[in-house]
Amino acid sequence: MKKLIDFKVFLKGIWKENPILFIMLGLCPVLAVSSSVKDALGMGIAVIFVLTGSNFVISSIKKIVPSYVRIPVYIVVIATFVTITDYTLAAFSPQIHRNLGVYLPLIVVNCIILGRAEGFASKNNILNSILDGLGMGIGFSLIIFVIASIREIIGNGTFLSRSILGVSYNPFLIMIMPPGAFLVIGLLIALKQRIEKGGKEKC
Amino acid sequence: MNNKIYCSPHIHGSETTGKIMFYVIFSLIPALFGSIYFFGFYVVKVILISIISSVLSELLFQILMKKEIRIYDGSAIITGILLAFVLPPRIPLWIVAIGGFLAIFLVKELFGGLGFNIFNPALTARAILLASYPVEMTKFTKPLDYSIDAITSATPLFIMKEKINEQLPSLWQMFIGNRSGCIGETSVLLLLLGAIFLLLKRVITWHIPVSYILTVAIFSLFTNENPAYQITSGGLILGAFFMATDYVTSPITKKGKIIFGIGCGIITFLIRRWGGYPEGVCYSILFMNTLVPLINKYTLPKKFGSKNE
Amino acid sequence: MNKKEIFTGIAVITFICGLSGYLLAQVYKTTKPKIEAIKRIEEEKLNKEIFPEAVKFEEKEINGIKYLSVLNSNNEEIGKIFEVKTLGYGGYIYLKVGIDKENKIKKVKIKEHNETPGLGAKITQDSFLNQFIGKTKENIYLKKDKSNGRIDAITGATVSSRAIVDGIRKLLEDIGEKIN
Incomplete structure (x- = not known):
């Protein structure tokens, strides 16, 4: 990983080391806002922005930050980006801002952001850190989008708030309740394991 | 710290599985005929759809995952019957089909199949259905009304909990099963017949059912509830003898079984008394299912030569 | 930890916090009017949705209860x-x-x-x-x-x-x- 730009860094976040399906960090917002596709997309975009931004900044300042104060510095950087996102969404997309509610400010304590800052950006060059942030963010967004699509379609009969299964559809309500999120995430993780290992491993 | 992961133990080899499964099915037959008598021919359809859906789901999974086909061992049939037993008598058939699929595909096979599931499949399926279709899952009908849109009638537990203006069935009616409730849970008499058969054949032991039912009775006494009604209403008898005793999802040792039964009893009582739902048997067993590995850990005898932690 | 390390630590955190504070102040200044405008418009829209025929809303208070008095084009409370x-x-x-x-x-x-x-x-x-x-x-x-x-x-x-x-x-x- 000594290359200036390594595109594998970007790709691994999307599938192999996907933040939701592999690293399994930052699941709280995934569980909370994935009951509707629109909110999930808003959350995804917010995470991409914060993750890329904080990775960029933290990688740039890694030389001047002494290791014993790095955690508070990371938190300040992340909190700054989150607050910027918060204000911007409130100003330009009040609907999504309202639906994301408390989970938007909570991105500050989302482990995936701090995890990438500590685990990647603080050890790698700026370009790769940006790529890592983008890759992880997009990986996060894709999966939260898939989860939200499944949950909204089955649990509410709608996609992006438009009815697609018709009025006679009796929604499978548990899908938009918290247990539904656990079920779908669990099934997707199992599916990923199955695809990668081909079911060869036994208990 | 001991970080080893133990798989759920197989209690029995495949040879005896079939026999045990046959005993369990046989023990459910009196209650099955009772339910047809009390709720009409429609419940036959419910039970059949439930069994078919369970067995087909198992077949589907085993084909999809290229596993050995093991639908003949009878376990899916039992899950199907038990699932039907915990559904209301006029439940739409498509919900039953979904329930069978959930019980087998999601709860049993995805966790590794027979012997590896953490939760009781039939009860988990019921819990999911109750959360998903609350209207259909709480529509109980009057016993002995055989028409398809039979008159709805509150269950005894609901009458007691919400203190609504409806006549409670007499204790005799409760005992023989002439009351509203889920398909297979109403007749204490017929369920006990099956349970005694299982006890005599040593398929189940007395530890879980007795500690479970006694706990509920004792707590009822202390809180001025009528213990006789508490025991005969809801799904307590069905749950205590046929669901809580499921090999895979209950502790192995006698001491463990008693702890399990008492835990189920306390949670059932708490839910009935203060919870949001009138009945708590389903959730209490599922909750205690999650504690089984812990109970096993503390009640299994120490291996010879193993160090104290 | 020697004195120099403590000093650098404090300096870095102060610098980062100061920068972040400045940045946020700027973002706040630019977005604030917009956010308030949106709030006002939404409030107005909500009031109009409740009383589509209303022309004016006046803040009033009786016995400690605050409310909006809704007036029509003839200045009558509706x-x-x-x-x-x-x-x-x-x-x-x-x-x-x-x-x-x-x-x-x-x-x-x-x-x-x-x-x-x-x-x-x-x-x-x-x-x-x-x-x-x-x-x-x-x-x-x-x-x-x-x-x-x-x-x-x-x-x-x-x-x-x-x-x-x-x-x-x-x-x-x-x-x-x-x-x-």
């Missing part, structure tokens, strides 16, 4: 809009309740809430809120809570539904005691 704060599942829910001249509910709108998306958040749907139109306080109970209740709870979101029902009923009781 109703009042009250704000209700009630504790839901995910924190406080803020409602706007329009009352017409006969003290019946004209319309209810949700101003702000933090209920679970997809479940409790359905309180904002008209199918739920329109149930309140024309009701008096005797009927504002959930059907499952009281026999004279006329409000259907949202499936799976009893807490949120009950919070709104209770909040509105309390408002009507307050109005009955203190205003009329």
Whole structure:
């Protein structure tokens, strides 16, 4: 990983080391806002922005930050980006801002952001850190989008708030309740394991 | 710290599985005929759809995952019957089909199949259905009304909990099963017949059912509830003898079984008394299912030569 | 840890916090007017949705209860809009309740809430809120809570539904005691 730009860094976040399906960090917002596709997309975009931004900044300042104060510095950087996102969404997309509610400010304590800052950006060059942030963010967004699509379609009969299964559809309500999120995430993780290992491993 | 992961133990080899499964099915037959008598021919359809859906789901999974086909061992049939037993008598058939699929595909096979599931499949399926279709899952009908849109009638537990203006069935009616409730849970008499058969054949032991039912009775006494009604209403008898005793999802040792039964009893009582739902048997067993590995850990005898932690 | 290390640590954190503070101040300054404008417009829109024929809203207070007096083009009061704060599942829910001249509910709108998306958040749907139109306080109970209740709870979101029902009923009781 000594290359200036390594595109594998970007790709691994999307599938192999996907933040939701592999690293399994930052699941709280995934569980909370994935009951509707629109909110999930808003959350995804917010995470991409914060993750890329904080990775960029933290990688740039890694030389001047002494290791014993790095955690508070990371938190300040992340909190700054989150607050910027918060204000911007409130100003330009009040609907999504309202639906994301408390989970938007909570991105500050989302482990995936701090995890990438500590685990990647603080050890790698700026370009790769940006790529890592983008890759992880997009990986996060894709999966939260898939989860939200499944949950909204089955649990509410709608996609992006438009009815697609018709009025006679009796929604499978548990899908938009918290247990539904656990079920779908669990099934997707199992599916990923199955695809990668081909079911060869036994208990 | 001991970080080893133990798989759920197989209690029995495949040879005896079939026999045990046959005993369990046989023990459910009196209650099955009772339910047809009390709720009409429609419940036959419910039970059949439930069994078919369970067995087909198992077949589907085993084909999809290229596993050995093991639908003949009878376990899916039992899950199907038990699932039907915990559904209301006029439940739409498509919900039953979904329930069978959930019980087998999601709860049993995805966790590794027979012997590896953490939760009781039939009860988990019921819990999911109750959360998903609350209207259909709480529509109980009057016993002995055989028409398809039979008159709805509150269950005894609901009458007691919400203190609504409806006549409670007499204790005799409760005992023989002439009351509203889920398909297979109403007749204490017929369920006990099956349970005694299982006890005599040593398929189940007395530890879980007795500690479970006694706990509920004792707590009822202390809180001025009528213990006789508490025991005969809801799904307590069905749950205590046929669901809580499921090999895979209950502790192995006698001491463990008693702890399990008492835990189920306390949670059932708490839910009935203060919870949001009138009945708590389903959730209490599922909750205690999650504690089984812990109970096993503390009640299994120490291996010879193993160090104290 | 020697003195120099402590000093660098403090210096770095101070610098980063200062920079972040400056940046946020700038963002706040640029977005604030926009956010407030949106809030004002939404507030106005909400009021107009409750009383489409209204021309002017005036803030008033009687016996400690604040409300908006709704005026039509002839400057006559055609109703009042009250704000209700009630504790839901995910924190406080803020409602706007329009009352017409006969003290019946004209319309209810949700101003702000933090209920679970997809479940409790359905309180904002008209199918739920329109149930309140024309009701008096005797009927504002959930059907499952009281026999004279006329409000259907949202499936799976009893807490949120009950919070709104209770909040509105309390408002009507307050109005009955203190205003009329």
